[in-house]
Amino acid sequence: MTAVEDRTGAPSPEIGKARKRKEDARLITGRTTWTDNMVLPGMLHLAVVRSPVAHARITNVDVTAAREAPGVVAVYTGADLAEEQGSLPCAWPVTPEMVNPGHPSIAVDRVNHVGEAVAVIVARSKTAAQDAVELVDVDYDSLPVVLDMEEAVKDGADLVHDHLESNTSYHFVFDAGEMGTGSDTDQAFADADVVVSRRLIQQRLIPAFMEPRSVVVQPQGENYTMWSATQIPHILRVMAAMVTGIPEHKLRVVAPDVGGGFGGKLQVNPEEILCLLIARRLGKPVKWTETRSESLMTAHHGRDQIQYVDIAADREGNVKGLRVRLLADMGAYLRLITPGVPALGAFMYPGIYKFPAYRFECDGVFTNKVPTDAYRGAGRPEATFAIERIMDELAVELGMDPMELRRKNWINADEFPFTTVAGLAYDSGDYETATQQALELLGYDELRAEQQRRRESGDRVQLGIGISTFTEMCGLAPSRVLGSLSFGAGGWEHAAIRMLPTGKVEVVTGSTPHGQGHETAWSQLVADSLGVPFEDVEVLHGDTAISSRGLDTYGSRSLVVGGSAVVKAADKVIAKARKIAAHLLEASEDDLEFSGGRFSVRGTPGAGLGIQEIALAIFAAHDYPEGVEPSIDAEATFDPENFSFPHGTHLCAMEVDTETGFVKIRKYACVDDVGTIVNPLIVEGQVHGGLAQGIAQALYEEAVYDADGNLTTGTFVDYLVPSAADLPHFDTGNTVHTAPGNPIGAKGVGEAGCIASTPAVVNAALDAVRHLGVTDIRMPLTPERVWRAIHAGGDGGDRATAGSNAYGGAQTETTTGVSTEASSLGGDR
Ligand code: MCN
Numbered sequence: 001m002t003a004v005e006d007r008t009g010a011p012s013p014e015i016g017k018a019r020k021r022k023e024d025a026r027l028i029t030g031r032t033t034w035t036d037n038m039v040l041p042g043m044l045h046l047a048v049v050r051s052p053v054a055h056a057r058i059t060n061v062d063v064t065a066a067r068e069a070p071g072v073v074a075v076y077t078g079a080d081l082a083e084e085q086g087s088l089p090c091a092w093p094v095t096p097e098m099v100n101p102g103h104p105s106i107a108v109d110r111v112n113h114v115g116e117a118v119a120v121i122v123a124r125s126k127t128a129a130q131d132a133v134e135l136v137d138v139d140y141d142s143l144p145v146v147l148d149m150e151e152a153v154k155d156g157a158d159l160v161h162d163h164l165e166s167n168t169s170y171h172f173v174f175d176a177g178e179m180g181t182g183s184d185t186d187q188a189f190a191d192a193d194v195v196v197s198r199r200l201i202q203q204r205l206i207p208a209f210m211e212p213r214s215v216v217v218q219p220q221g222e223n224y225t226m227w228s229a230t231q232i233p234h235i236l237r238v239m240a241a242m243v244t245g246i247p248e249h250k251l252r253v254v255a256p257d258v259g260g261g262f263g264g265k266l267q268v269n270p271e272e273i274l275c276l277l278i279a280r281r282l283g284k285p286v287k288w289t290e291t292r293s294e295s296l297m298t299a300h301h302g303r304d305q306i307q308y309v310d311i312a313a314d315r316e317g318n319v320k321g322l323r324v325r326l327l328a329d330m331g332a333y334l335r336l337i338t339p340g341v342p343a344l345g346a347f348m349y350p351g352i353y354k355f356p357a358y359r360f361e362c363d364g365v366f367t368n369k370v371p372t373d374a375y376r377g378a379g380r381p382e383a384t385f386a387i388e389r390i391m392d393e394l395a396v397e398l399g400m401d402p403m404e405l406r407r408k409n410w411i412n413a414d415e416f417p418f419t420t421v422a423g424l425a426y427d428s429g430d431y432e433t434a435t436q437q438a439l440e441l442l443g444y445d446e447l448r449a450e451q452q453r454r455r456e457s458g459d460r461v462q463l464g465i466g467i468s469t470f471t472e473m474c475g476l477a478p479s480r481v482l483g484s485l486s487f488g489a490g491g492w493e494h495a496a497i498r499m500l501p502t503g504k505v506e507v508v509t510g511s512t513p514h515g516q517g518h519e520t521a522w523s524q525l526v527a528d529s530l531g532v533p534f535e536d537v538e539v540l541h542g543d544t545a546i547s548s549r550g551l552d553t554y555g556s557r558s559l560v561v562g563g564s565a566v567v568k569a570a571d572k573v574i575a576k577a578r579k580i581a582a583h584l585l586e587a588s589e590d591d592l593e594f595s596g597g598r599f600s601v602r603g604t605p606g607a608g609l610g611i612q613e614i615a616l617a618i619f620a621a622h623d624y625p626e627g628v629e630p631s632i633d634a635e636a637t638f639d640p641e642n643f644s645f646p647h648g649t650h651l652c653a654m655e656v657d658t659e660t661g662f663v664k665i666r667k668y669a670c671v672d673d674v675g676t677i678v679n680p681l682i683v684e685g686q687v688h689g690g691l692a693q694g695i696a697q698a699l700y701e702e703a704v705y706d707a708d709g710n711l712t713t714g715t716f717v718d719y720l721v722p723s724a725a726d727l728p729h730f731d732t733g734n735t736v737h738t739a740p741g742n743p744i745g746a747k748g749v750g751e752a753g754c755i756a757s758t759p760a761v762v763n764a765a766l767d768a769v770r771h772l773g774v775t776d777i778r779m780p781l782t783p784e785r786v787w788r789a790i791h792a793g794g795d796g797g798d799r800a801t802a803g804s805n806a807y808g809g810a811q812t813e814t815t816t817g818v819s820t821e822a823s824s825l826g827g828d829r
Contacts, residue, residue: 014524018681021517032257035214036289046288047129049119049136051111054368054709056140066135071128078108086243091488092340098170101161103333105270112332115298145709149327149365160366169364176358182421188321188357192312204304204703211259214289217279225252231261232552239268255542258514263374302375304329321357331371345379347422351387353409358421376754380472388468388759428737434671438649441669441731466764470756471647474748476555492639494549495565499632501619503612510550511562529570531597556748564742565638572634583625644739644747648672650756654764661787669731676745690753698761
C-alpha cells in the first residue's frame with residue numbers, strides 16, 4: 001500500500017501505473033515550439049564574438065567593419081554595455097569570506113577563459129550576424145594561463161584574477177567533531193589499525209543536453225517577455241530582474257518545452273542578460289541560439305575536482321574515520337551555484353556507512369577555464385564515487401570481500417531514521433534487501449566463479465565485478481536547511497488546482513520539466529487524489545504568467561516537493577468541494593465520504609454527487625452555501641522538513657581485454673529504492689538515463705584543455721557522449737520504503753542512476769585487473785589508460801589531447817601535467 005492510498009483511503013488506480021508519457025507525442029514528432037522555433041515580427045538575431053585566448057587584457061576591440069556589414073543593425077562591446085550589464089549572479093556564498101570576483105556578461109577589459117564574450121553582433125538574420133563575427137578585430141595582451149589546481153593553490157602561483165590575493169575563492173570545512181555529530185577525526189586516524197589514502201580525479205564533464213541553449217526576448221513598452229530553454233524560469237526571472245533592473249512584474253519568463261538540461265540549464269546565462277539589455281536598447285525582439293560548439297565551449301561544465309580521501313579502520317573492518325580534502329575547480333568565475341556543488345557533496349561522503357568520525361575540507365579554486373556548476377547529481381556523484389572507491393581499496397588492504405566490508409558498516413534497516421556523522425537524518429531504507437535482489441539480478445555467484453576461472457587460466461580477457469551501494473540526498477528541499485547551508489533560495493514548491501465547469505482539471509505547477517514527464521506523473525497524482533479520469537487533467541508549467549510561483553526543477557526535487565504541493569492543493573480542493581456537496585446533498589460534512597471522485601452520504605448509498613458534477617454546479621452558482629466562494633480551486637505550497645534519501649545497490653560486471661585495454665560491460669544490475677513509485681515507466685527511464693550518464697563519466701566523457709587553455713574536446717567527435725548502442729542492457733529492480741517526509745511517500749529518482757553507477761563501473765574494471773598490480777585507473781577508462789595502468793603502472797595518466805580522441809590517435813600533448821602519484825596529503829598507508 002502506498003502513502004497516497006493511506007492518505008485518501010481510496011483505491012489508487014493511477015499511482016504505480018506505467019502510463020506512457022502524455023507529452024511524448026508532441027515532443028518526439030516535433031509538434032511543439034522550441035525556443036529557436038519562435039519567429040516574431042521584426043526579430044533581430046544575436047551572434048557572440050568570443051575570446052580565442054584563455055587569459056588576456058583586451059587592449060582594443062575594432063568593430064568598424066562589422067558595423068558596416070550587410071544586415072548588421074548594431075554591434076556592442078563590453079565597454080558599450082559596461083554601465084548597465086551588472087554582474088551575473090552567484091546565489092551560493094558557501095562561506096562568509098568567499099571571494100567572488102564578479103562576472104560580466106560581456107568582457108570589458110580582460111578575458112578569463114576561452115569562449116568568453118567580447119562583442120555581440122545584432123543583425124537582421126542569423127547568418128548575417130554570424131558572418132559579421134569574423135569582422136570584429138580584438139587585440140589581446142596575453143596573461144599567464146592558470147589551469148592546474150594543485151599549482152594554482154601554491155604560494156606565488158600566477159593569478160586568474162590579479163586583483164585578488166590568491167586563486168582560492170573559499171575554504172569550506174565540515175568537521176563532525178566540531179559540529180557535535182562525530183568524534184575527533186585526527187584521533188580516530190591516530191588510533192586506527194589501517195589507513196588507506198587515495199588521490200582521485202573527478203574529470204571535467206560537459207552537460208550535453210539535446211536542445212542547445214536558446215533565448216528570445218520581446219519588449220512591449222516597459223514589459224518584456226523572455227522565452228528561454230531553461231530549467232529555471234522562476235529563478236531566472238528573479239535574477240534577471242535583479243541584474244538588469246527591469247522590474248520583476250514587468251518581466252515574464254517562459255520555458256517552453258525544453259530538450260534536456262541535466263543541470264546545465266540551471267543557470268543565468270550571459271546571453272539571456274545580453275538579449276534583455278539589447279532588446280531594451282533597440283526596442284525590438286532579439287533571439288540567440290547557440291551552436292553545438294558554443295555549447296560545449298561556454299555552457300557551464302560539471303565535476304572537475306581532485307579528491308584526497310583517507311579512510312581509517314580496525315583490522316576487523318570496522319570503519320573508524322573518514323577524511324576528505326577537495327580541490328574543486330570553479331573555472332574563471334562563480335556562476336549561479338558553482339561554489340555550492342562541492343559543499344553539497346560534503347554531506348554525502350560518509351555514504352551509507354556508520355563512520356564515528358568525519359572531516360571534510362574544500363578549496364574552491366579559480367582557473368582560466370569555463371566555470372563549473374550543477375551537473376546531474378551536483379556534488380553527490382563525486383562523493384559517492386569517492387566513498388565507494390575507497391571502500392573497495394580498504395577491502396583490498398584488509399583482504400576482505402568488498403560486500404562483506406560494506407555489510408559490516410552500513411546502517412541496518414532497523415536503525416532508520418539514522419543521523420549520520422555528517423548530520424543528515426536518513427529517512428528510511430533497507431540496504432540488505434536491495435543488495436540481495438541486485439546480487440540475484442546480476443547472477444553474482446556464477447560471475448565470481450567465471451572470474452576465478454579466467455584468472456587461473458590467465459585469460460587475455462579478465463572479468464571484474466564492481467559494487468556501489470549508495471544513497472543520496474535529494475528532493476531539495478527544506479528551506480530552513482538550505483538557508484543554514486547559505487543557499488540563496490528556499491526549497492518549497494507551489495501548485496494550484498482549478499476545477500473547470502465541465503469537470504476538467506487544470507493543474508498549475510512551479511516545477512519545470514525538461515524531459516522528466518511531470519505532465520503525466522502530476523496527472524496521475526491528481527487523478528487519484530480527486531478521483532477523476534487521468535485524461536481530464538491538464539498540467540500547466542514553465543510560464544511565470546501562468547505559474548507565478550515556483551522554484552523549478554533540479555536536485556530530483558519535483559515529485560517530492562512539487563508533487564506534494566499538488567497533492568496538498570488537491571486536499572484543499574476536496575475540502576472545499578465537500579462543503580458544497582454537503583449543502584447540495586443536505587447532509588452534514590461529517591457524514592460525507594469521498595471515494596473515487598464521489599461524495600456519498602454515509603448510510604445512504606444512493607445519495608451522492610461526483611466532484612466533476614459539483615464543478616458545474618458551482619460554475620452556475622445558483623445554489624451554494626453561505627460563506628463559500630463560488631469556485632473549486634486551491635493553491636498550496638509545500639516545504640518539506642527533510643531531504644529524501646533514495647538508495648540502491650548497483651553492480652557491474654566488466655570484461656577487460658588486458659592486451660588492448662578495451663573494456664566492455666558484460667552485465668549491469670541495479671535495485672533502487674525511490675519510495676512510492678508514481679510511474680514505473682518514467683522511473684525506469686530516469687534510471688536508464690542516469691546510468692547512461694554515470695557510465696559515460698566512467699568510460700567515455702572528459703572535457704580536456706590544452707596547455708593554453710583551449711578546449712580540445714569542443715565537438716562530439718572528441719567529447720564522447722555515448723549512444724544507446726554503446727550501452728549494455730540494464731537489469732533494474734526496486735524495493736519500496738516510503739519516505740515519511742512527504743504525503744506521497746516518494747523519494748527522487750532523477751539523479752540516482754548517475755550518482756550510483758560511476759563507481760560501480762570503475763570498481764569493476766579494477767576488480768578485473770587488480771591481480772595484475774593495478775590499483776587505480778583514471779576516468780574515463782579509455783583503452784589507452786587501461787592499457788597503461790596494466791602495463792606501465794599508475795592510474796593510466798592524463799588523457800592525450802591534440803589529434804586524438806579517447807579511442808586512439810597520436811598522443812602529441814598532455815593536459816596540465818597533474819602528477820599521477822598517490823597523494824601525500826592524506827594519512828600514512
Ligand atoms: N518519479 C516517480 N516516482 C518516484 C520518483 C520520481 O514516478 N518515486 C517520476 C516523477 O514523477 C518525475 C520523474 O520521475 O516524472 C523525475 O522525478 P524527480 O526524481 O522528482 O526529478 P525531477 O523531476 O526534479 O527532475 C530533475 C532530475 C535532475 S536533477 C536531472 S539533472 C535530470 C533528471 O531529472 N535531468 C534530466 N532527469 C532528466 N531527464 C531528462 N529527460 N532530461 C533531463 O535534463
